[in-house]
Amino acid sequence: MATHARGSVSQWDKDRLAVVTIVLTLFISLNMSCAVVLADDIYSIARGGRLFDNWILENKDRPPTENHPQYQIDRPSMHSNESSWRCVSCHGWKHEGRIEQGTGVLKKAKGSDPGMLASILRDGNHQYGLMLSENDFSDLAAYIQADIIPSIDPGAGIIVGDPEQEVKLYATICANCHGDNGLKLNNMLPLGTFARRHPEETMHKIFNGHPGERMPPFRFLEASRLADLFAYIQTLPDKNLLASIARGGRLYDHWQKETGAQPPTSRHPAYPRQAPGATKPLTNWRCKECHGWDYKGLDGAYGRGSHRTDIKGIRALAGSEPQEVMALLMDRNHRYHGSRWFQAPLDLQDLIDLANFVSYGQIDMDEYIVPISGIAKGNPEQGKDDFNALCATCHGKNGKDLATGRDIGDVARKNPWEALHKIRNGHPDEAMPALHALDMTFLVDILAHAQTLP
Ligand code: HEC
Ligand code: HEC
Ligand code: HEC
Ligand code: HEC
CATH class of the missing domain: 1.10.760.10 (Cytochrome c-like domain)
Structure with a gap:
């Protein structure tokens, strides 16, 4: 019975359930020492819990047109009619009571006897007589009798x-x-x-x-x-996906910097032994080192030169379910999390952000930067004022003002894919803003201007 879906319980079942519950409750009240919750009753307890939460929704009833007469309104706009009639509004999620509603801890003794509960809920204080059925009273009683949800604070x-x-x-x-x-x-x-x-x-x-x-x-x-x-x-992301995506972009760039986590001291197991960065774990664990700033791996800028690994890109996973990417990052190939062989360097929220970046944060770099030549497909004239407004505060108008780091003009010309990635996602563990929320045209114009800097 416990596993029935609500809609599939016949009236006969419900009646029988009510009878069983009343008999059981009588039995329990006659044997107060025997406070067993019978497994068969979980259906009833859980339904009672949902009634306690919001009986109007549970019964698909129309909300009463007036506030509950006993309900003390502190901030009227915060409470609808409906919420003033919810048991939880006056008694609390853990039956701890609400001072402003004049309630104390809800005692099991009274509430767990359906007959007594019915008379409490029908009285002038509660006024539920016409709103709840016998069946509702017995489910509520079963619920009040059951264990309260454990404290998770x-x-x-x-x-x-x-x-x-x-x-x-x-x-x-x-x-x-x-x-x-x-x-x-x-x-x-x-x-x-x-x-x-x-x-x-x-x-x-x-x-x-x-x-x-x-x-x-x-x-x-x-x-x-x-x-x-x-x-x-509690680790699932907020709807502000962009923030999660941009952080994922910074993790993709350099997760050791972004998280401050202890970097692994040996070569990433998937990094080819003979490739240029093989002796540098700090480098060969960065996502970008194997998959590229243009996300194209061997098909992009890292298909040649001093970063070549011949590993594929991540473009195919753009638009995929983030859960799929998370699974990839935990597998034996990547080992970023939960591996028995390695101390897991990234935590779950890091994986969520990375996955959001891979699934929702990638762009097709070829749309904005000419492959091979690396020329930005933007208008440098348009980008000048915006660069001076947005970037010069930190980098200076000439892009050379920061004591640390490279000159912006240099990066923008030699590695425009890296520059554009950082413009969109920010620089790991730095105050540099992520500009994901701005139009791509705007960003590519800034990049085009940056390529003209000394
Ligand atoms: C069969 C579909 C379904 C499944 C499975 C399901 N939920 Fe829900 N859940 C819903 C619906 C529908 C709502 C109500 C959304 C709304 O407010 O309109 C909801 C609401 C919630 C809420 C309250 C949100 C609010 O605004 O009041 C929480 C918390 C929740 N679900 C957690 C879970 C958890 C945890 C699981 C897995 C154990 C789960 N749900 C499984 C359909 C489902
Ligand atoms: C508008 C506020 C309000 C709402 C809504 C409300 N109650 Fe109460 N309830 C009270 C007050 C006030 C008391 C008396 C003070 C006390 O016992 O804490 C009380 C007392 C009770 C008692 C007796 C408690 C005891 O230990 O003596 C039970 C049982 C109870 N309520 C159950 C419910 C249930 C079930 C619902 C929902 C169907 C409900 N109440 C909705 C305000 C409310
Ligand atoms: C040491 C090199 C290396 C590093 C570092 C690395 N990967 Fe990978 N990644 C690979 C290899 C190799 C594959 C292909 C595995 C296969 O095909 O079985 C791959 C596959 C992927 C894929 C799936 C691509 C596809 O088309 O199937 C995604 C997504 C991905 N990696 C994301 C990441 C992210 C995010 C990071 C950083 C947290 C990362 N990778 C770090 C080597 C690396
Ligand atoms: C709040 C200050 C701030 C702003 C605003 C800012 N940046 Fe940065 N940026 C930084 C810092 C700090 C670094 C890291 C320098 C380092 O590597 O030490 C950085 C790094 C970079 C890098 C990489 C340089 C390197 O050495 O790796 C590029 C490219 C870049 N910024 C471009 C821009 C552009 C373009 C803008 C405007 C859209 C911008 N930044 C706005 C602070 C800022």
């Missing part, structure tokens, strides 16, 4: 999840609806953002599901696994 020192343990659970279940990044459902915050801002609520929904939706409740798994799942969800 590391500050309170209770459960701290491991973000790497339940990636599979997310990827195979939640991602179906929420997408690999938690960004797929447009009518909610990105899942990662939501989980960071509303940890208790997220945990409640992992346990009980989302009211009125087919989202599965995961109560039946151990709380520690759910805490791990939750910890992973």
Whole structure:
């Protein structure tokens, strides 16, 4: 019964469930020492949790036209009618009570007896008599009787999840609806953002599901696994993809600088033994060293000269699912994460940013720079003022003002692909702005002007 989807339970099932629940509850109240939650009841507990969260959504009811009469409005614009009738609005996600609503800790003793709960909820204080059914009362009672969601606040020192343990659970279940990044459902915050801002609520929904939706409740798994799942969800990106993409671009450039991580001391296993950078681990672990500033590997500028490795580019993965790229970066070829042979140099958020860059942040350099000759396909006259406005503050009008680093004119002529990559993504671990949000024409004009600098 616990595994039924909501829509597939017949009225007969529901009635039978109600009877079973009442009998069980009687049994439990007659044997108060025996506080077992019967596995068969998870369906009912989880549904009670969704009713507690938002019974209007769960029952697909119309919201009452008035605020709940007992609801104390502090900031009226923050609360709709509907939210004033949600149990959670007055009792809290962990039944801890809300001072401003005059509630204290919700005691299991009263709430877990359906008969008693029904009379509490029908009284003048609550006024749910016409809104909730017997079945709703018994599910709510089963829920109040069950264990409260565990505290996941590391500050309170209770459960701290491991973000790497339940990636599979997310990827195979939640991602179906929420997408690999938690960004797929447009009518909610990105899942990662939501989980960071509303940890208790997220945990409640992992346990009980989302009211009125087919989202599965995961109560039946151990709380520690759910805490791990939750910890992973908290690493999912915000909708401001651009920031993640640009950081991914800087990691692609030089992840050791960007993260401050300890660089590996031996050659990247995929780096050819006879290629020019073989003895320089600090160089041969950089993505750009194997795949090129133009992302074309052996088909681009690194197909010849002192950086040649004959490794393919990453263009084929532009537009792919970031999850796919993350998997590549963890495999035996790349070993950037979670390998038993190497201390993993990058963490999960780094991989997410890199994957976002590979999937969404690449450009076709040939559109903006003539291959081989490296001449920028922009207008240097147009770019001059913008260079002076945007770049000269740090680099000077002549591009030579920074004590560290190379002259901008030099880089722009010798390696325009590198210059354009940095203009779009910024320089690793420096304040240089990433200009992803600006028009490409604008950026290529700046590059064209930079090529004229001394
Ligand atoms: C508008 C605010 C509000 C809403 C909404 C609300 N309650 Fe209450 N509830 C109260 C107040 C106030 C009390 C009495 C103070 C207390 O016991 O904490 C109370 C008491 C209770 C009690 C008795 C607690 C005890 O231990 O004596 C239960 C059980 C309860 N509420 C369940 C619910 C459920 C289930 C819902 C949703 C269907 C709900 N409440 C919605 C305000 C609210
Ligand atoms: C069958 C589809 C489906 C699956 C599978 C699913 N969800 Fe959901 N989830 C939804 C829908 C639909 C919503 C409601 C979005 C909205 O607010 O309109 C939602 C809402 C949420 C919310 C609350 C967002 C909010 O704004 O209130 C959280 C948190 C959440 N899901 C987490 C998860 C997690 C974690 C998993 C995997 C254990 C998961 N979901 C699996 C469909 C799904
Ligand atoms: C030492 C060289 C090397 C480094 C450094 C390197 N890769 Fe790779 N990468 C490879 C090789 C070799 C392949 C091809 C593997 C294959 O075809 O099986 C590859 C394949 C890929 C692919 C798939 C390309 C395709 O068309 O199948 C992507 C995407 C990728 N790498 C991204 C990255 C990122 C991001 C980084 C930096 C975090 C990185 N790589 C660092 C050697 C490297
Ligand atoms: C807030 C200051 C700042 C701004 C604004 C800025 N940069 Fe930079 N840029 C830097 C720093 C710092 C470096 C790193 C220098 C180094 O390698 O030590 C850098 C590096 C570069 C490099 C690579 C140089 C090298 O030695 O590797 C290029 C190319 C570049 N910037 C171009 C630009 C362009 C074009 C603009 C305007 C669109 C711009 N920068 C705006 C601070 C800035």
